[in-house]
Amino acid sequence: MTSPWYKEAWPHVELKRDQNAKDKFENRAGGFRFSTSVGGRATGEGGDRIVADDPHNMSEVKSDAKRKEVLDWWDNTMQTRLNDPKTGAFVVVMQRGHQQDLSGHILEKSGADYVHLCLPARYEGNKFHTVLGFDDPRTEEGELLWPERFDEVTLSAIEESFSSKSEAAGQLQQRPSPAGGAIFKLNWFKSYTKLPKFYRIVEHWDTAQKANTTSAYSCGQIWAEAHNGYYLLDVIRKRMEYPELKRSIQTRYALNRPDVVVIEDKSSGISVIQDLQESTTVPVVAWSVTGGDKENRAKAVADTIESGNVWLPESAEWLDVFLDEIEHFPGSKFKDQVDVMTQAIEYFKRRGGLTEGRDMS
Structure with a gap:
């Protein structure tokens, strides 16, 4: 927000001089962004947009107990934190690690209330549309998502670096198991x-x-x-x-x-x-x-x-x-x-x- 490109795009937005802390930023108009961790402090805080960015630790997502902690936090703590439930929105941005991770939990429980955008590294034929007018432009099976940065050689090397096909499927293809099955095909x-x-x-x-x-x-x-x-x-x-x-x-x-x-x-x-x-x-x-x-x-x-x-x-x-x-x-x-x-x-x-x-x- 203090960078030249941001000031040029939004010249009217300025931070309060005494509100430049690591976990909370507040501007002169009273708007703010407050950050916390899963299970962290949320009492007394609310917002118009609540964003969960990678809520699961991928090394713990296979643990039923650890995964349930995230789901309970989302269901029992965050659902009451919108300033106005009629106009506010939740945003979840994450990689898939388990069929019943937070994305899977949301899609199963209240998927109709969410816009689901899934962008696998390799195209698998599923078109996703959003209310913002975005469509996945790819048409060919296996077509890369961002070939300018992750070309075939680079992506193949990343896929091979994972300890299992399940890990690669979750973090690259946004599927919690390889196509056709993990242990069983x-x-x-x-x-x-x-x-x-x-x-x-x-x-x-x-x-x-x-x-x-x-x-x-x-x-x-x-x-x-x-x-x-x-x-x-x-x-x-x-x-x-x-x-x-x-x-x-x-x-x-x-x-x-x-x-x-x-x-x-x-x-x-x-x-x-x-x-x-x-x-x-x-x-x-x-x-x-x-x-x-x-x-x-x-x-x-x-x-x-x-x-x-x-x-x-x-x-x-x-x-x-x-x-x-x-x-x-x-x-x-x-x-x-x-x-x-x-x-x-x-x-x-x-x-x-x-x-x-x-x-x-």
């Missing part, structure tokens, strides 16, 4: 329309502790093993209180008649296992997961999927949600469907192959 999965003879059918469950709107889902999947791999037949994913959860497991068992019902031996699953074993004839198996966290367990079965041994239906009402989580994992908002899938594949591999089975044709 969508084109690895095979598609079926007819069912072969199955050696065994297994119902897998990962049960959640609570059923409120922010908790994880309880997830059940019906898997079958055939001579050419593992088939996903059905998925139920729902927030359920204990009585409904128990009924759902029994209903699915009666409908699909699997050889066993495998339930992860933790959380509400402990009670479900005990209850079903004591009061029903459902063939329940208590399952203890091994192999570290969800991401490491997913990596452990990735080669099975890459080899073309996992089959999904060509169409199903649950398929789009399932594939979306698969594609964005481990940056997906929820991870329950991936975790049940990895447990199912691991179960089959631990139990060994069979040679005779059931004809589902």
Whole structure:
């Protein structure tokens, strides 16, 4: 504001002589710009424009706890800081680091109230328009955003410098996972329309502790093993209180008649296992997961999927949600469907192959 070019453009704007602090600048007309950090001092401050610039620390955005701190700060502190909610505006400028980072959170929760401008380093065919009249001028797939500064050689070197494709996709392409998937590529999965003879059918469950709107889902999947791999037949994913959860497991068992019902031996699953074993004839198996966290367990079965041994239906009402989580994992908002899938594949591999089975044709 004290530079010659600024004074030439806005000659009437001058700073107060006693308001030239690092975190707050005030001009002679009473306008000001106040700066704070995520979670920092905001009491008593408000504005006509509230701008969040890179609210996430990219080294911490994968942490659920650290990421939630930013989302809570935005929802519970900043939303009341506009001087006039009818005329004021929020502006968020950031790179993507997770499907449920602040941009993802805003687009999911109140995206219709925002203008979304996304400018990937390499054009991917998505046109974005703004109320300011700006359109991304690129038309060719892969066309560079700023070739005068980031030409092909420079951009390729930057892409290679990242520790993972997920990091490059988030910070350069503004996508929280590489195209087609991070750990799992969508084109690895095979598609079926007819069912072969199955050696065994297994119902897998990962049960959640609570059923409120922010908790994880309880997830059940019906898997079958055939001579050419593992088939996903059905998925139920729902927030359920204990009585409904128990009924759902029994209903699915009666409908699909699997050889066993495998339930992860933790959380509400402990009670479900005990209850079903004591009061029903459902063939329940208590399952203890091994192999570290969800991401490491997913990596452990990735080669099975890459080899073309996992089959999904060509169409199903649950398929789009399932594939979306698969594609964005481990940056997906929820991870329950991936975790049940990895447990199912691991179960089959631990139990060994069979040679005779059931004809589902």
